[in-house]
Amino acid sequence: MGYDAATDTILLFGGSSSGRAPDGRLDLADTWTWDGSIWAQLQPAAAPSPRDRAATVYDAATGQLLLFGGTEAR
Secondary structure (H helix, E strand, C coil), X not given: CEXXXXXXXXXXXXXXXXXXXXXXXXXXXXXXXXXXXXXXXXCCCXXXXXXXXXXXXXXXXXXXXEEECCEECC
């Protein structure tokens, strides 16, 4: 999860390796944004592979939120 200063939103990518369980956990490939009022699920045409233990950082030089590291989840 990270703050995207270019869009003034929080972006969340990933969740639990157990998938969408009855307790509401998210799948490892879920992508959501929070605008301060509403969570919205995104369905991007291109997305990273499902990740476990990845991190994000905002790159002010490019105006992008970058996802890096982690391990590919199955």
